[in-house]
Each structure stands twice: as C-alpha cells, then as structure tokens.
Amino acid sequence: MTALTVSQDLPSFPMPTTWAEYKEYAQIICKSSFCPANFKGNWENVLLAMQFGKELGLQPLQALQNIAVIGSRPTLWGDAVMALIRCHPEFEDIEEKIEGEGEALTAYCTITRRGQTPVIGKFSRADARQAGLLTKDIWIKYEKPMLKNRARGFAARDGWQDVLKGLWVREEAEDIPEEKEVKNNSKKINNPIEGTIYTIPEEEWDKLVDSSAYGTTALKIAWEALPHNAKQYIATNRKEEWKTLKVVAAKNDEAEILVNSENEVEKDLAEHSEWLQENEGEEAEEGENVQ
Numbered sequence: 540m541t542a543l544t545v546s547q548d549l550p551s552f553p554m555p556t557t558w559a560e561y562k563e564y565a566q567i568i569c570k571s572s573f574c575p576a577n578f579k580g581n582w583e584n585v586l587l588a589m590q591f592g593k594e595l596g597l598q599p600l601q602a603l604q605n606i607a608v609i610g611s612r613p614t615l616w617g618d619a620v621m622a623l624i625r626c627h628p629e630f631e632d633i634e635e636k637i638e639g640e641g642e643a644l645t646a647y648c649t650i651t652r653r654g655q656t657p658v659i660g661k662f663s664r665a666d667a668r669q670a671g672l673l674t675k676d677i678w679i680k681y682e683k684p685m686l687k688n689r690a691r692g693f694a695a696r697d698g699w700q701d702v703l704k705g706l707w708v709r710e711e712a713e714d715i716p717e718e719k720e721v722k723n724n725s726k727k728i729n730n731p732i733e734g735t736i737y738t739i740p741e742e743e744w745d746k747l748v749d750s751s752a753y754g755t756t757a758l759k760i761a762w763e764a765l766p767h768n769a770k771q772y773i774a775t776n777r778k779e780e781w782k783t784l785k786v787v788a789a790k791n792d793e794a795e796i797l798v799n800s801e802n803e804v805e806k807d808l809a810e811h812s813e814w815l816q817e818n819e820g821e822e823a824e825e826g827e828n829v830q
Contacts, residue, residue, distance in 0.1 A: 554599070561586060568603065577608050584608070594704060595623060607709045614709040617688045620695050623702050629653045635690070637683055642668070646686035648694040660694030662686050685710065743769050744777070751788040758788040 592602020605619035
C-alpha cells in the first residue's frame with residue numbers, strides 16, 4: 540500500500556476580499572455543522588468573531604473554534620491563549636506546576652518574555668473557596684485543571700496584554716457573575732408609522748423645556764436638532780405638553796397666542812417644524828391660532 544504523504548505546496552484557500560464576499564462567507568459558515576453552537580445561525584456574530592480573530596492573529600476558522608461568547612463578552616479558550624503567547628516572537632519559556640495539599644493546593648504558571656522579568660500567576664484551593672467556586676460541578680470534577688487555567692489567566696493578562704487585547708480566558712470568565720442590566724430613565728415607544736420600538740431619553744424633552752424659555756426661535760432650533768424618532772415620540776405621546784411649550788415660547792416672544800382645533804395641532808406635530816413658519820407674519824387681530 541502506498542504511504543500517505545502530505546504536500547507542503549498546496550495552494551492557499553482563497554479568502555474574501557470585499558464586504559459582500561465576507562458576508563456570504565459568514566452566511567455559509569453559520570449554516571454549517573462545523574460552526575460552533577453559539578455562532579450557528581447568526582452570520583453577524585460569525586463575521587465579528589472572524590474580525591476579532593484577525594486582530595489577534597487567528598485565521599477565520601481558528602477564531603470561530605477558539606473565541607467563545609460568555610455573557611455578551613468575547614473570550615478565548617485557555618489553550619488558544621497559550622498558543623498565541625507561544626507564537627509570539629518575544630516568548631521565551633513557560634513553567635506550570637501544582638503544589639501543596641488541602642487548602643494550600645496551588646497552581647503556578649510562570650511565563651517569561653524575552654528581556655523581561657518572568658510573570659507568575661497563581662491560584663489556590665483557598666482562593667477558589669473564597670470565590671465560591673468549589674461547589675460548582677466542573678470544579679468538583681476537574682479541580683486541578685481549573686486551578687491551572689486560573690493561574691494561566693493571571694500570568695497571561697499580567698504579562699501579555701498586547702497579545703490578548705483585553706480578552707479573558709473562557710474558563711475564567713464562566714465563573715464571573717453576569718452583569719445586571721442597568722436601568723435608565725428612557726422610555727420605549729412604538730413608531731406608529733414603522734412599528735419599530737425606539738428608546739427616547741428623557742433628556743431630549745428637557746432640552747425642549749429649557750429652550751422654550753428663550754422663545755420660539757430657540758425652541759425651533761432645539762426641535763430641529765431632535766432625531767425623527769424623538770419627534771414621533773412627542774407627536775404620539777406628549778402632544779399636549781408640546782402644545783403648552785409652544786405657547787410658553789410664543790409668550791416669551793411677546794406674541795399673542797390663540798388655540799386652534801386639535802386637528803390643526805396634530806397636523807402641526809406630524810409636520811414637525813411648520814408651526815413656526817405658520818406663526819410668522821400672522822396678525823394677532825385676525826383671530827386665528829398660530830398653531
């Protein structure tokens with residue numbers, strides 16, 4: 540039987556060169572059984588993982604296999620972390636060991652960078668107990684490898700920040716409590732035209748209130764500076780308050796204001812800015828509402 544040989548002169552696999560090609564490439568990958576579960580069916584995440592991998596020096600498929608998303612945070616598998624460090628031109632040596640017994644059981648990882656003092660990372664059973672890790676299933680089954688991964692993570696992040704670009708080791712990130720969602724004073728509304736949910740900061744409304752004290756011109760400038768969805772929010776949720784603001788602004792311009800019908804107000808709100816142009820040139824004695 541002929542012996543199997545591997546050619547070293549195989550042609551390189553053609554890679555995408557345009558945005559459209561990268562998008563198509565990511566769409567193919569996310570449908571493949573080769574695609575990791577946390578990227579499957581999501582070509583956008585596949586594309587971002589490949590971009591992140593490129594910044595780290597990983598080929599596209601290497602990036603997908605070694606980047607894991609933990610709580611919306613990209614992380615690297617521990618073996619990939621060590622591979623990046625070992626491939627670095629300044630890497631000199633690494634020594635890993637586990638010593639001690641009982642609570643003193645400790646994993647050490649010493650990584651030496653050429654021309655620099657060796658960086659030592661360590662993590663003990665006592666550290667794991669204090670962090671509440673020893674009761675987790677994976678720690679019960681694989682305590683020593685988990686101690687080793689923690690020591691690796693400390694040494695890698697302390698001495699090779701430029702290589703890891705701020706990434707955490709996956710095995711370490713899994714033990715970090717998820718960040719709680721921060722609540723703010725924003726309101727979510729439905730756009731009656733597009734049916735899209737928008738989030739409108741209350742601060743946008745406060746800007747209109749402040750500007751009304753300086754008259755209709757200031758109020759118009761503040762209004763025009765708002766994004767379309769903010770105007771739509773006011774038109775559908777705060778039209779009575781908006782009507783009051785216009786009256787206040789006009790009074791500060793020493794103009795006499797008469798109130799029009801609700802239909803005229805709604806039309807004015809839908810058109811966003813025409814109210815000011817309708818105001819200008821109107822005579823108070825005509826008895827018409829400038830809104």
